Amino acid sequence: MSEAVARFRLRALPIVVVILLGLGLPFLGAAISQSLSYVLPLPSMHGATLPWLYSQHAAQTLLALVAIFIIKRFTSFDAGLRWPPDKTYLRAAILWGVLFGMLMTVVDYAPDLLARRAPMIGFALTPANVVGWLGFEGMYVGPTEEILFRSLLVGYLIAAMPGTLRLWRYEISWAGVIVALIFALAHITTIINNPSWAAFGQQLYAFALGVLYAYWFEKSRSVLAPVIGHNVSDLTEYAILFTLVAMWS
Numbered sequence: 001m002s003e004a005v006a007r008f009r010l011r012a013l014p015i016v017v018v019i020l021l022g023l024g025l026p027f028l029g030a031a032i033s034q035s036l037s038y039v040l041p042l043p044s045m046h047g048a049t050l051p052w053l054y055s056q057h058a059a060q061t062l063l064a065l066v067a068i069f070i071i072k073r074f075t076s077f078d079a080g081l082r083w084p085p086d087k088t089y090l091r092a093a094i095l096w097g098v099l100f101g102m103l104m105t106v107v108d109y110a111p112d113l114l115a116r117r118a119p120m121i122g123f124a125l126t127p128a129n130v131v132g133w134l135g136f137e138g139m140y141v142g143p144t145e146e147i148l149f150r151s152l153l154v155g156y157l158i159a160a161m162p163g164t165l166r167l168w169r170y171e172i173s174w175a176g177v178i179v180a181l182i183f184a185l186a187h188i189t190t191i192i193n194n195p196s197w198a199a200f201g202q203q204l205y206a207f208a209l210g211v212l213y214a215y216w217f218e219k220s221r222s223v224l225a226p227v228i229g230h231n232v233s234d235l236t237e238y239a240i241l242f243t244l245v246a247m248w249s
Contacts, residue, residue: 008161008162008163008164008165008174009161009163010161011160011161013160014156014157014160014161015161015178017156017160018153018156018157018178018179018182019182021064021067021148021152021153022148022149022153022179022182022183022185022186023182023185023186025060025063025064025067025148026056026060026148026186028059028060028063029056029057029058029059029060029061029063030056030059030060032055032056032059032063033052033055033056033058033059036055036059037052037055050123050129050132050133050136053136054136054140057140057141057144057145058144060144060145060148061143061144061147061148064147064148064151064152065147067152068081068147068151068152068155071152071156075156075159075160076159077155077156077158077159077160078155078158078159078221079147079151079152079155079223080150080151080155080217080220080221080222080223080224081147081151081223082221082222083222083224084220084221084222084224084225085221085222086220086221087219087220088220088222088224088225089216089219089220089225090224090225090228092216092225092229093216093225093226093228093229093232094228094229094232096212096229096233097228097229097230097231097232097233097235097236098232098233098236100205100208100209100229100233100236101232101233101234101235101236101237101239101240102236102237102240103205104202104205104233104234104236104237105236105237105240105241107198107201107202107205108198108201108202108237109198109241109244110198112244113244116248117248118244118245118247118248118249119241119244119245121241121242121245125242125245125246125249130242133238133242134235134238134239134242137231137234137235137237137238138231138232138234138235138238139231141230141231141234142226142227142228142229142230142231142234143223143227145230146213146217146223146226146227146230147223149179149182149183149186149210149213150179150213150214150217150223150226151217151223153175153179153182154173154175154176154179154214154217154218155217157173157175157178157179158173158175158176158218161174161175162175163175165177170215172211172214172215172218173214173218175214176210176211176214176215176217176218177211177214179210179214180207180208180209180210180211180213180214181207181210183206183207183209183210184203184204184206184207184210188203209229209230209233212229213225213226213229213230214226216229
């Protein structure tokens with residue numbers, strides 16, 4: 001690891017903006033989904049059931065797209081909402097996605113793996129649940145989180161607070177690193193609800209993934225590779241998880 005390069009200067013206002021958006025829009029999405037549960041056949045937030053998660057992420061993404069439209073009126077930035085104009089980084093996204101999916105499984109379920117015990121997943125392994133969760137993790141979660149964290153937050157912060165950090169032979173914006181930290185903090189409820197080494201490990205790999213997604217976003221000038229990498233890593237973990245539950249139950 002090494003020093004910062006290229007005119008980086010810390011500014012308070014852009015940092016405050018990305019923190020409020022990064023932590024606030026998921027909360028607002030949850031509030032919208034919770035409100036809809038009173039008038040539509042959706043379960044409430046308690047238990048974070050799958051239909052509620054689909055609804056919350058949809059609301060979160062809509063809010064992120066609205067925020068991109070509004071902020072662009074005041075600060076011009078590249079949200080990367082297009083096919084990559086040059087190198088796609090899709091092969092790297094798939095390979096690293098599989099690798100991180102396996103790593104996440106080890107971090108999240110190490111005691112169960114060592115004991116050859118079926119992990120507790122909190123729901124029955126029915127065909128509807130398997131299809132619903134694999135669809136959510138393998139197709140839905142990527143765009144609904146990456147549009148917020150990479151297209152909106154990294155895109156805006158690069159424009160508002162430029163500057164790069166060189167890590168060995170790789171170069172990434174400070175914006176990508178800062179948003180990766182916020183991305184990890186957005187998952188901090190795992191530590192609050194269940195303090196453990198696994199919960200701490202989840203913060204570490206969430207930060208590492210956030211940096212990786214930001215790197216692909218910046219180099220490809222598109223959110224596509226982060227979306228694919230995010231989907232593949234989560235899909236890999238859930239596919240392994242369901243296989244273990246089926247084998248060891």
